Amino acid sequence: MHRRLALAITAAVLLTPLATAQPADIATFSSRLSWTMDDRRFGGWSGLELSPDGSTFVMVSDRANILTGRIERDENGLITGVQAGTIRPLKYTTGGDLPRYHDDSEGLAMAADGRIYVSFESVHRVVVYDNAVVERAIDLPRVPDYDSLQNNSSLEALAIDEDGAIYIIPERSGEIDKPFPVHRLRGETWETPYEIPRRGEFLVVGADIGPDGRLYVLERALSSMLGFSSRVRRFDMSETALTNETTLFTSPAGRHDNLEGVAVWRDTAGHMRVTMVSDDNFRFFQTTEFVEYVVPE
Template structure:
């Protein structure tokens, strides 16, 4: 989601504090790294996927672009980012995205390598393969999603089933519906609870089969992030726990999340922030571990 309320510089001033603050105090926090680059298309990263070994990544921007790169680590901490050129996404007909079509938010990569992207402004899901983009069929329920709060999170499980959810549920205590596309048919197998002012912004299935959901809260001055882990059993949630909650202002606007297992066998969650193309924000990678 593009936070259009971030125009007031006085409110955003607090967002610059973590850049020079001490490392966040958390048992699961591993590292953070600010990714800097030049060019008008750099920024706004809203979705993230990593390779199984955590060394390669693909990220999408809510300005309708995609980029691939490598993550360097020293002593287990992120120490560098290298990437190729940022490329513009195209429509299923091969044309350029219009300004109102660019709001790419969710990214998931299928077992066959297809890059599936959800868009928020006009809710839709496109699958990008070797021959370009293909528009996936959508259920009627997507037509009633709130403006600028559409399909924010996207994830694919090991069977190839696609899961997505909106950023807003329609009420402060109303759960978020989770939709699933499996065997060519949409269903809404379960929902996740809403609490603490947090809204879902990213999702990924981990190597343990669990669904990890990244959530964000915005105070008007700073961001707070939370990650919840869900064990899915068929059409129901079998178990849920919160594995990470940051303090306000610890990190920037974290929106993308990817789960993978390192050489020591530990599941890591790598997250990326959306800087809203604002000079007072930054693009940062943040990494935590999952305590099993």
């Protein structure tokens, strides 16, 4: 994703908040933490998964790296720190390094058995690894509409349900008035049971299915002078339809950095928490940050 935004972001050296009228948010802002590591590979985090209690994380970057660690919280559940492991490279189907154009990893989903699914742009595909060691990728069946996917705007959002079905949403729908398709993989067969209406200039960058069985979709819009706006929408899921579309929050431009990874979990009070991580595009004027909102039940 970072290549496509480079020119627009460079024009916005300072991400200045914009005071614009927003609809009342259902979700409330909880906490935010900026952080970094002394490793040149750090940055570009585009996919996020959390443990059911929100304490540990797995992330992938858009330069084919993976990182695991622990989120530290205070007695109120606010994020106070990060303890991270070692950044490691994702591997190819041969077990070796990913070839050029095969290394733009974007989406992340983790199954209950520990298998890790990763979606890629450029060479559009979804792969699975046996576990977080990510020693050898296994290609899943080719995604629908492969030939029409855009080079740097394709398989951004990846999610998995409790039955192990995989869901993929492209970043762009092709036209401003065309809905985003939601493709689902069960076994060896992709199908397209859902569409998400396109609202405004927002594009899909992340997705997760929460412990409540609902689909949460993270979207982003970019103002070249004011920074990023983020939005999370939630949908009830049936076998053939998404219903009860609900906007949980819309942030004004510049409030947060380039949020791309999203994970949803339930806290001890029974509330859903939407935790996100930003892709800093490896730019000095951007930052990696965890951002969290709470959705009252």
